[in-house]
Amino acid sequence: MKRSAQIRKYVxxxxxxxxxxxxxxxxxxxxxxxxxxxxxxxxxVVLVAYMFGFWDGIVFGALAGIIRDYFSAPSVTGLDGSxxxxxxxxxxxxxxxxxFGSSFFTVxxxxxxxxxxxxxxxxxxxYKSVGHLVIFLWSQIVPSLVxxxxxxxxxxxxxxxQTLLNLYAAVPIYLLxxxxxxxxxxxxxxxxxxxxxxxxxxxxx
Amino acid sequence: xxKLLTNKRFxxxxxxxxxxxxxxxxxxxxxxxxxxxxxxxxxVNPIQKVVKYTGNSISGFWAALTDGIAIRNENEQLRAExxxxxxxxTQNEEAAIRYEELQEAFHIREVFSNxxxxxxxxxxxxxxxxxxxxxxxxxxxxxxxxxxxxxxxxVDVRMNLVGRVIEVNEDDSVILxxxxxxxxxxxxxxxxxxxxxxxxxxxxxxxxxxCLVTGIDPDVIPxxxxxxxxxxxxxxxxQGIPIGVIESVDTxxxxxxxxxxxxxxxxxxxxxxxxxxxxxELENMEMLSEEVYxxxxxxx
Numbered sequence: 001m002k003r004s005a006q007i008r009k010y011v012x013x014x015x016x017x018x019x020x021x022x023x024x025x026x027x028x029x030x031x032x033x034x035x036x037x038x039x040x041x042x043x044x045v046v047l048v049a050y051m052f053g054f055w056d057g058i059v060f061g062a063l064a065g066i067i068r069d070y071f072s073a074p075s076v077t078g079l080d081g082s083x084x085x086x087x088x089x090x091x092x093x094x095x096x097x098x099x100f101g102s103s104f105f106t107v108x109x110x111x112x113x114x115x116x117x118x119x120x121x122x123x124x125x126x127y128k129s130v131g132h133l134v135i136f137l138w139s140q141i142v143p144s145l146v147x148x149x150x151x152x153x154x155x156x157x158x159x160x161x162q163t164l165l166n167l168y169a170a171v172p173i174y175l176l177x178x179x180x181x182x183x184x185x186x187x188x189x190x191x192x193x194x195x196x197x198x199x200x201x202x203x204x205x
Numbered sequence: 206x207x208k209l210l211t212n213k214r215f216x217x218x219x220x221x222x223x224x225x226x227x228x229x230x231x232x233x234x235x236x237x238x239x240x241x242x243x244x245x246x247x248x249v250n251p252i253q254k255v256v257k258y259t260g261n262s263i264s265g266f267w268a269a270l271t272d273g274i275a276i277r278n279e280n281e282q283l284r285a286e287x288x289x290x291x292x293x294x295t296q297n298e299e300a301a302i303r304y305e306e307l308q309e310a311f312h313i314r315e316v317f318s319n320x321x322x323x324x325x326x327x328x329x330x331x332x333x334x335x336x337x338x339x340x341x342x343x344x345x346x347x348x349x350x351x352x353x354x355x356x357x358x359x360v361d362v363r364m365n366l367v368g369r370v371i372e373v374n375e376d377d378s379v380i381l382x383x384x385x386x387x388x389x390x391x392x393x394x395x396x397x398x399x400x401x402x403x404x405x406x407x408x409x410x411x412x413x414x415x416c417l418v419t420g421i422d423p424d425v426i427p428x429x430x431x432x433x434x435x436x437x438x439x440x441x442x443x444q445g446i447p448i449g450v451i452e453s454v455d456t457x458x459x460x461x462x463x464x465x466x467x468x469x470x471x472x473x474x475x476x477x478x479x480x481x482x483x484x485x486e487l488e489n490m491e492m493l494s495e496e497v498y499x500x501x502x503x504x505x
Binding site: 022023025026028034035039054062071072074076083084088091092095096131135145148153157 | 337405
């Protein structure tokens with residue numbers, strides 16, 4: 001890859017990273033449903049990983065996770081009942097999301113735009129389901145933490161609205177990644193090389 | 206070995222395990238890992254401020270355009286309302302004098318005079334259902350410190366309870382909101398000898414913007430519409446901070462009567478907050494600062 005293309009890649013990724021994370025924590029009223037809002041950074045990480053491969057996804061995801069931990073770390077009730085912010089959970093979620101996005105049907109099926117949206121939906125469903133399960137299990141250990149959500153509430157007021165919001169927000173983010181950068185033509189040349197070597201299936205978007 | 210180090214699955218698993226270790230280490234009190242995030246603020250904070258300013262400017266400009274016609278109509282209505290309000294004003298002046306008398310009588314001023322109030326703008330809000338703390342632009346550098354087990358009340362511009370400070374950094378503070386499951390405060394009906402109970406965040410009520418009220422005495426059940434204020438029990442929060450109003454009461458189980466409360470503070474519309482620091486804590490902080498200064502002087 002040319003040096004100018006590499007610089008462009010880093011600049012565009014940096015702009016996306018800082019802009020989207022700032023917008024998300026500054027204007028939370030943007031795209032809301034049942035008090036939830038579209039998780040722009042999460043969508044971005046899954047799509048970057050799906051469209052541009054494992055390494056782009058994992059690095060972008062790690063940086064996005066660190067920024068998320070800095071801006072709005074989750075508050076966790078400890079065993080003694082005290083509530084503290086837990087650093088690293090954002091990083092964990094974003095790296096896992098990137099790993100998931102980069103491996104979502106990319107070995108056997110060529111990457112395409114429909115599967116890009118399916119990857120966002122699948123990643124959101126997985127993230128929300130696992131998140132609720134972990135909090136439920138944690139509430140069984142911590143006596144002062146009550147987690148009284150019923151399955152229907154979890155699905156109808158948390159998982160479903162979050163999935164719809166993320167799917168909706170994924171459209172402009174996909175278009176942004178595809179047509180404005182980080183790669184010219186919306187294609188990571190490294191993945192084309194991998195395809196030639198028969199290492200992976202390659203995308204035609 | 207080289208093959209293993211380029212294996213994506215292996216790298217993913219190792220990375221996630223390392224991050225898990227970081228989470229566990231970071232959860233210990235006084236963990237140095239919290240310091241790791243500090244330099245990030247130097248990069249992301251200015252950009253976030255620019256985004257905030259730009260967004261506000263755009264929305265202000267758009268509002269100016271769209272509101273032009275509406276403002277003209279509103280102006281007509283407001284002229285009529287002014288006449289009505291002038292009449293009410295004279296009546297309110299009378300009520301204000303009465304209020305001053307009552308305020309003195311209930312020593313409200315005295316209670317709040319024991320607290321120093323630090324104002325700050327909200328820097329960042331929740332980014333997700335679970336990543337839910339907000340950050341305010343006031344910290345150690347402004348003279349606020351938080352010791353283990355302490356809690357500082359946070360109120361909005363109308364002095365309604367918003368949450369409590371759970372972490373203070375050099376330039377910002379982390380605030381746990383009223384609706385969070387981990388939040389708990391003792392409240393009472395805003396009346397003489399009002400019944401007291403516990404107000405907590407609740408996972409199932411959070412999305413409706415409601416809190417859960419428990420510990421209700423069957424003989425003194427609050428009514429729908431009752432105003433609830435902090436009781437001051439436990440000593441964490443001062444007495445008399447407005448929290449919200451009772452929205453519903455569930456008496457189906459006499460042994461466990463519960464109610465829901467709608468907080469006054471609107472989290473989505475929050476731009477500025479105020480942190481209440483008791484004076485004695487301020488004195489402690491000053492002593493702490495002096496001790497640190499002395500230690501540094503001795504060392505040097």
